Amino acid sequence: MKKSYIFTPGPSPVPPEVGIAQVKMVHHRSPDFGEYLDRVLNGLKYVYQTENDVIMFTSSGTGAMEGAIANCFSAGDKVIAFAGGKFGERLVEISNCFGLNCIAIEYEWGENADPAALEKALEENPDTRGVFLTQSETSTGVVNDVEAFARIVARTDALFLVDAISGLGAVDLKTDEWGVDLVVGGSQKALMIPPGLAFVAVSKKAWKAVDTATLPRYYFCFKAAKASQSKTPPETPYTPAITLIQALDVAMSMIKDEGLENVFARHELFARATQAAVEALGLEFVATDRSRAFVTTSVWAPEGIKGGDIVKAMRNDFGMFIAGGQGKLKGKIFRLGHVGYFDRFDITSQLAGLELALKKLGYPVEIGAGVTAALKVLAGE
Ligand SMILES: Cc1ncc(COP(=O)(O)O)c(C=O)c1O
Structure with a gap:
């Protein structure tokens, strides 16, 4: 299933x-x-x-x-x-x-x-x-x-x-x-x-x-x-x-x-949790300024791995659709979503899928490192 x-x-x-x-x-x-x-x-x-x-x-x-x-x-x-x-x-x-x-x-x-x-x-x-x-x-x-x-x-x-x-x-x-x-x-x-x-x-x-x-x-x-x-x-x-x-x-x-202010705060929290995970996994952000980047987290695919391969691995292995790069970033990046109807466990599931996909593709992942970093942000630590 x-x-x-x-x-x-x-x-x-x-x-x-x-x-x-x-x-x-x-x-x-x-x-x-x-x-x-x-x-x-x-x-x-x-x-x-x-x-x-x-x-x-x-x-x-x-x-x-x-x-x-x-x-x-x-x-x-x-x-x-x-x-x-x-x-x-x-x-x-x-x-x-x-x-x-x-x-x-x-x-x-x-x-x-x-x-x-x-x-x-x-x-x-x-x-x-x-x-x-x-x-x-x-x-x-x-x-x-x-x-x-x-x-x-x-x-x-x-x-x-x-x-x-x-x-x-x-x-x-x-x-x-x-x-x-x-x-x-x-x-x-x-x-x-x-x-x-x-x-x-x-x-x-x-x-x-x-x-x-x-x-x-x-x-x-x-x-x-x-x-x-x-x-x-x-x-x-x-x-x-x-x-x-x-x-x-x-x-x-x-x-x-929910109230608009709370909706904005939720988007910020989930973006910050995702950003913490990306950092913990040693990956690089596309957006240089992340102080307002609360819609999607764009990440450079690690050296030697195509962005599209990460997207495909997550989709084929776990049924998780994330976005790849567009235009001149096609193949080079992947984008983690957190806009709209996401809850904290969508965030951690997405990150868990990412970790497993990266590991499969040969990127050195300490399994759980990204998810743990995200959970700490979600827990307010
Ligand atoms: C910032 C931005 N502008 C324009 C569009 C185009 O919107 P649509 O695909 O609904 O025509 C998108 C769609 O992703 C978008 O994210």
Whole structure:
């Protein structure tokens, strides 16, 4: 008998009660659905820490990234996008695809985006209309300092767009207090439901840009979405992923019951426990700054072992799905998950599987060293 575990940083594990919530089909023009959607939209405001509109789309996160750009900018607009991983690169790719004049600030994968680089770029480009940053760069495990960036963007007329697809609900992001204009989120990470829903929190400043922006948009039209969501009860313009919204209703109440601060603290604790294990096993981190890296722990595969072999060994031998590297880190790293519905024993199981896989692949492991280090953190030692 082999169990199956999903330890990837998205899609992440789904609580059984969230899964079960998808069984009963309701019609999306029925009052029942309106009630679900109303609660979910309010719940999203709680997670986003915002009074701004949160627009929902039936799509994966990338759809909402595209929507945020298509609704708020016009061809030729100058934007600055930070790219230090696969998802930062995606911001640049979407910008180029839509004909923006995108200044890509590339930084080393594993490093943090540097606020000083933004200050310099803005000085050199006072006509910048948008600044794009990835909060949690899932491909490297790095979590950027959104607040520091927000302070700098606030001195300009530019819109600040943050891809928070993997960090939303895991690492603090105070949308209103920090003044982030566009915050993109996705369903399959800390929000604990399957893939298929994406969200954007839209500030008043961003709504003004929507009025004048001329890039084409249809499915991802913010105004159409807002008009439907503003009805009583709220609706969506097109057929939504109804069952995912039912699932999100349950997941939101779990998050509210736990309390956002406690949810953040749990993510930090599990990340710290995982980091302690990685150190105890003598492995090297990809993320150079781990003070906020609470979504996924990216680790260099040891000399002579391919990252993919560790992923395969854990999957084939123990049914544990962890993530390998993406883009230029493919084959070189592996990523341990701790975002969303993880408990302490998911963390220790994952680490136990890692130890056994490493041993099988010939890496010298003192069996139990990583798990013990993690348990000590979990025990508050
Ligand atoms: C930070 C980040 N941005 C964007 C995406 C893309 O989201 P999706 O695959 O849901 O389109 C992901 C997915 O892993 C992500 O982690």
